[in-house]
Amino acid sequence: xxxxxxxxxxxxxxxxxxxxxxxxxxxxxxxxxxxxxxxxxxxxxxxxxxxxxxxxxxxxxxxxxxxxxxxxxxxxxxxxxxxxxxxxxxxxxxxxxxxxxxxxxxxxxxxxxxxxxxxxxxxxxxxxxxxxxxxxxxxxxxxxxxxxxxxxxxxxxxxxxxxxxxxxxxxxxxxxxxxxxxxxxxxxxxxxxxxxxxxxxxxxxxxxxxxxxxxxxxxxxxxxxxxxxxxxxxxxxxxxxxxxxxx
Amino acid sequence: xxxxxxxxxxxxxxxxxxxxxxxxxxxxxxxxxxxxxxxxxxxxxxxxxxxxxxxxxxxxxxxxxxxxxxxxxxxxxxxxxxxxxxxxxxxxxxxxxxxxxxxxxxxxxxxxxxxxxxxxxxxxxxxxxxxxxxxxxxxxxxxxxxxxxxxxxxxxxxxxxxxxxxxxxxxxxxxxxxxxxxxxxxxxxxxxxxxxxxxxxxxxxxxxxxxxxxxxxxxxxxxxxxxxxxxxxxxxxxxxxxxxxxxxxxxx
Numbered sequence: 001x002x003x004x005x006x007x008x009x010x011x012x013x014x015x016x017x018x019x020x021x022x023x024x025x026x027x028x029x030x031x032x033x034x035x036x037x038x039x040x041x042x043x044x045x046x047x048x049x050x051x052x053x054x055x056x057x058x059x060x061x062x063x064x065x066x067x068x069x070x071x072x073x074x075x076x077x078x079x080x081x082x083x084x085x086x087x088x089x090x091x092x093x094x095x096x097x098x099x100x101x102x103x104x105x106x107x108x109x110x111x112x113x114x115x116x117x118x119x120x121x122x123x124x125x126x127x128x129x130x131x132x133x134x135x136x137x138x139x140x141x142x143x144x145x146x147x148x149x150x151x152x153x154x155x156x157x158x159x160x161x162x163x164x165x166x167x168x169x170x171x172x173x174x175x176x177x178x179x180x181x182x183x184x185x186x187x188x189x190x191x192x193x194x195x196x197x198x199x200x201x202x203x204x205x206x207x208x209x210x211x212x213x214x215x216x217x218x219x220x221x222x223x224x225x226x227x228x229x230x231x232x233x234x235x236x237x238x239x240x241x242x243x244x245x246x247x
Numbered sequence: 248x249x250x251x252x253x254x255x256x257x258x259x260x261x262x263x264x265x266x267x268x269x270x271x272x273x274x275x276x277x278x279x280x281x282x283x284x285x286x287x288x289x290x291x292x293x294x295x296x297x298x299x300x301x302x303x304x305x306x307x308x309x310x311x312x313x314x315x316x317x318x319x320x321x322x323x324x325x326x327x328x329x330x331x332x333x334x335x336x337x338x339x340x341x342x343x344x345x346x347x348x349x350x351x352x353x354x355x356x357x358x359x360x361x362x363x364x365x366x367x368x369x370x371x372x373x374x375x376x377x378x379x380x381x382x383x384x385x386x387x388x389x390x391x392x393x394x395x396x397x398x399x400x401x402x403x404x405x406x407x408x409x410x411x412x413x414x415x416x417x418x419x420x421x422x423x424x425x426x427x428x429x430x431x432x433x434x435x436x437x438x439x440x441x442x443x444x445x446x447x448x449x450x451x452x453x454x455x456x457x458x459x460x461x462x463x464x465x466x467x468x469x470x471x472x473x474x475x476x477x478x479x480x481x482x483x484x485x486x487x488x489x490x491x492x493x494x495x496x497x498x499x
Contacts (some may be wrong), residue, residue, distance in 0.1 A: 041389045045332045046389070046390045046392065047328040049325070071387065074492075075494065076298045080301030162312060166317075167318045176384070
């Protein structure tokens with residue numbers, strides 16, 4: 001083997017690409033406006049009571065991490081952007097269900113073993129990139145969990161929006177204060193997943209950015225082909241070099 | 248095409264970035280730049296019609312969701328907030344009804360009614376009373392539990408003979424020009440009261456004495472304090488916070 005030839009494959013259907021970027025925008029709007037709403041009462045304890053599980057009662061989010069300008073403005077954005085967010089999410093989930101892409105995202109048999117192998121590789125405990133298909137086990141885990149966390153944030157959000165008319169929903173979550181708490185934690189989990197995702201795309205597989213824009217992916221540049229860890233073996237040449245001794 | 252350069256990978260098959268690629272990259276940068284620049288701002292002004300549209304649709308949905316049978320319940324073991332119940336007024340000084348200049352306080356019930364009424368506090372307290380322990384939902388996100396005692400607005404509507412065509416109710420106050428208008432359905436919910444006592448005590452000036460509107464079905468700002476009149480109307484007429492950009496419906 002001399003040099004790896006480009007193996008361009010069609011990776012993402014246009015519906016997946018459009019919903020991915022629409023979701024990114026809607027999520028930023030929802031999180032920014034949500035944090036501005038949170039700042040109007042940065043805590044969870046009902047008046048005259050305490051709340052067990054929040055050590056930062058009263059601490060506000062930095063203004064420039066928020067969106068909406070003021071409470072009313074943020075509420076308008078939040079209650080408007082929630083519709084594209086939910087509808088877009090349903091289109092995405094409906095599509096991957098009908099089109100079969102869900103199979104690439106559902107953890108397979110041996111998921112824990114595969115995820116551990118991947119973590120070992122990233123931590124330099126193992127030397128070779130584990131074999132993977134479209135996504136490695138850690139990615140599968142993250143992409144699989146994300147819609148569930150998003151669903152939690154939507155359902156808790158509805159419970160906060162209509163604490164009386166849909167009071168049964170809030171009651172399922174332990175009441176209004178707890179629904180706000182779960183809503184906040186779900187948002188925090190979405191931030192962790194999204195920021196982790198963006199960092200890993202840039203640090204491990206920037207070529208996948210092209211796949212999410214044009215749909216096409218050069219499989220000869222995959223992290224597996226490059227034996228890529230975060231920030232290591234980013235360039236294709238290094239992968240070619242690594243293969244050179246085999247000649 | 249050689250694959251040696253990183254450029255080939257970044258720009259696709261080694262082809263130089265085409266017009267489409269450039270447009271994609273440029274629009275991506277514009278969107279993310281716009282989002283960054285929008286931080287802590289109200290967002291682009293051009294989005295206002297979309298936000299207004301969403302608010303109208305949300306209001307339709309919320310009015311569709313509204314049920315007279317949906318009752319706010321206080322979670323078991325929740326204590327009344329008591330003095331920890333926040334309060335505010337828009338006048339510089341805490342509004343207090345001055346009998347010397349204004350005469351005896353009486354609640355006016357008017358507008359599209361058969362019989363306009365003036366109900367003194369004594370008469371109000373003689374009407375069928377309701378005591379309920381309910382949460383108060385503030386637009387800011389906090390809640391406070393209170394046990395309030397008063398008369399259902401529906402009772403007042405019946406007594407005055409409010410016209411069926413009066414789809415809206417305006418609650419006005421003597422706190423400067425504070426008022427908020429409601430849809431009639433919410434105003435006639437079982438838990439929407441004209442309240443004159445809180446936690447077993449007559450309403451103090453801090454909480455809107457001598458009488459205020461209180462309903463868990465509406466956000467706090469819709470619940471006019473320092474109440475002077477209940478006006479039945481064919482059209483809505485906004486409200487103090489509504490005119491300052493908060494949504495008119497403000498339902499829970």
